[in-house]
Amino acid sequence: MGRNNPEITAIIERFQGQQFDAHYLAFFECFNQGLFFEAHDVLEELWLPQRNQSNGLFYKGLIQLAGAFVHLQKGRLRPAGALFDLARANLERYSPLHDRLDVKSVLEVIGNWRGKLEEGAFKVNPLNLQGQPKVMLSVRAEET
Secondary structure, rough: OOHHHHHHHHHHHHOOOOOOOHHHHHHHHHHHOOHHHHHHHHHHHHHHHHHOOOOOHHHHHHHHOOOOOOOOHHHOHHHHHHHHHHHHHHHHHEEEOEEEHHHHHHHHHHHHHHHHHHOOOOOOHHHHHOOOOOEEEEEOOOOO
């Protein structure tokens, strides 16, 4: 898990004491660095004890999003597409803004990457053609 990786542990520790759980914030740091497996791993630590609570499907959708990119990194295009679909289904419930995440824009990212897979008939890896995806938290504290 992420806690066994000193670099990931340092990222988590850097976010301690903030408005949101350090694992939630570390997810975005890892994701935006292209560390998709680590992003998945970090957020899973937060999700597991809360999976049946109100944010359970939100965290699950983000984990699935990171997992889709892990599959892309490994060249597994159909499993990536399936995880994009699952992530979309889970995150749609929280749109347009949840826990400072612009869920609507994340759904657009998912649609874009899923669309690229379909355009390439699941034979062309869009991760090799496009830059790394970024998912940022909003500076607005507004909640839905």
